[in-house]
Amino acid sequence: MRVPKRRMATISLLVSVALVAASCGSDGGGDTASEETQAVDEGSVVTTGGDTETDASSDTAGATSIVIAIADEPSTLDPQATEDGNERAVTDNIYETLLRRNSETNELEPLLATDLPTQVDDTTWEFTLREGISFTNGEPFDAEAAAYSINRVMDPEYSSAQVDFYGGITGAEAVDATTLRVLTSDLDPVFPARMYRLKMVPPVASAEAAFTENPVGTGPYTMVEWKRGEEVVLTANPDYWGEAPAVTDARIRFIPQSGTRVAGLQTGEIQLATLIPPEQASDSPKTLSREGIEFPVYRLKNYEGILQDPRVRQAMNYAVDKDAIADDLFSGFATVATCQPLTPAHFGYNPDLEAYPYDPDRARALLEEAGYDGEPVSLLGATGRWLKDTEMHEVVIAYLTDVGFNIEPDIRPFSSYIEEFVKTVGDVQPDVGFVSASNELFDASKIESYYLSTGGLSSFVNDDVDAALDAARADPDPASREASFHEALSFGCLDDPVFIFTVNLQDIYGAVEELNWEPRSDGSLYIPEMSLG
């Protein structure tokens, strides 16, 4: 027994390796189904074909129940308290708003109201509400309930995290049972856009402490159970005033690891999963994606220091290969931003702007013209907060260094990064600061945070941009308001770049083949729009 000692150890090792290899292989298409990858169309929805060997099809065919996996558990199911997508994934299906966005065009349309609101005077808007609708606990939905809902979310005592979204609303009152008036502090052209997020709550039930765990809405679903740490179970509201949804039962599960969500899709335990990382998209039976509202950008300080000369900031934009970032870093699940933190779905989007082409020679020439000679440029970034933020910094710093910049990176964990990043103009700010700018209001006014010299996250001072944004703020005429935004965005792109613009990230969902659904621009997981078959 001299030789076998070592041989046995080798054999055991080989057996284990083989086991592991076998399990790895299953991750693609299995042994029968070949791993076909088909890019179906070049539009926003891309389908990757694959695994059909599981018995998922027999489980879900004709079924009226669906399991959706989201990454994190909601903190509360009170739809007016927080500002996080986890709560919305559930409450979007239980509660309703006066207005909503059309899933295809993203246009505002009435839901609990009968039409878009009309303006009574500069600071008063009037809604006419649908009649005969009740909350699932029997409380009537009328103008009193609507006024209560609006006043509740704006109440400083209640301290909702959503208040910023609803801007200058000062109060609401019922004129009669179906007529609601909402008052704003100033003329607010964005008012209708704000209302697509404000959910209507029942006055009696929402006053109780247990409301955070026992949602009561007017919507297509009611909650059956909230298993903490695990899932929320929904069932169709039998008394729903609108069309009955095709899916009658839904479970929204909380699964933090994307790999686990994908495994659930492969076995058919889950039919839809959110937040699939680009590199795992091909493992999912089907991938759905749509341009989202996140724009990773590098904020540039324009009023002092080495970046004061606009040519230096233009050079930075020429230096970065945006296509490479979209195609390689995000595996194609991103589109190059058109030199503005907006998509065409946003009001105020400037269609004339184009991304800076990747032109390192031009960047070097501009730097020479500007007399830049290797002075240090500080770059503040966060790591581990946003999708691929660390990799993004590595790539961008490499591009900038390539054309001659001397970058001094300061990459920190979020909690320490944010202390530096929130310093405003007048305080000590970094020359370059990474942030993921998002805009769920679908209105260009949200750019004020970065473009206005007094903006909360701004390191940018430009009188012309300030003037344009001031003009837009209280402009009731959509055409001239849009023109003001176009002007501000144009300055911030060409003459005096606000950011190094990079890409617009797509929201990526994994799904089973049987799921019929188009992701929405606003990221809402609205189950009545889904069907299986």
Place this chain on the structure above:
Amino acid sequence: MLYFLTKRLLVGLLVIYLVATAVFFITRVVANPELSFLPVDASPEQRDAVRSYLGLDRSLIAQYWEYLTNLVRLDLGESFWQPGKSALSIVLDRLPASLALNTVAIVIALLLAIPMGTIAALKPGSTLDRTTTTVSLLGLSAPQFWLGFMLMLLFGVRLGWFPTSGADERLSIVLPALALALPTAGKIAQMMRSTMIDELGRPYILTAEAKGITALDRVRHHAFRNSLVPVLTQGSFEYARMLAGYTVVVETVFAWPGVGLLTVQALEQQDLMLLQAVVIVVASMVVIVNLATDVLYTRIDPRIELS
């Protein structure tokens, strides 16, 4: 025995107090809680509101004193992530799921490890010994994160025997429990093997052998029970390690709704109060496990007295 238990209980309380103090100062001094709580574009007013809500506008000593007095009353504050809920109640809600998972895992680990270690010890150096040792070393060195995904892909996706995640079905516990059990089984098997080898070489075993008692009976009636004491020590240590660490990884991988997953949620939500409650509850559980182990010693080996 009573004196011993009281003493151990007091030491346990001291441990919990030290852990609580460490948590307090680490979270207050190292991090900046109010900034981590809020979104990037929170207004200065929101920041002030959060500061006063958390009591961060008062001196550190005043905060610490209040924290300790509340701790004595078992008031660990309100969760920031789930407003209106006491942090302690959230943790206690999740505790049964973790205890169930860890208990199943340690039982599987012992059921695998004790026979493996014993068989390996019967003929040290034999093929059987080499094989079991290699297998247990493999289990021991596999990181739970990787092992968890491998088990999920093999038994969940490829073979379809068990659910890949969640806690919905009775069988859902199998894969996360295996991911916890296999590395632990490796360690305990090694321990079992070496103690059994020692034990089988002792004079009383040689005497038994001389009297003609078979190898199986020598193990069964004599050596086995004596080898269990170190295995129990190791097992209880491993159980505490699972509770205080490995479950974080395994519950996250398998979306198992226990305290481990809650820890990750509390961290991601920067929920200071909840994190404190998790750490203190887990520390208490470890103290209890150690105490229970001391009592178990006397059951296995009557020579051990707690005094």
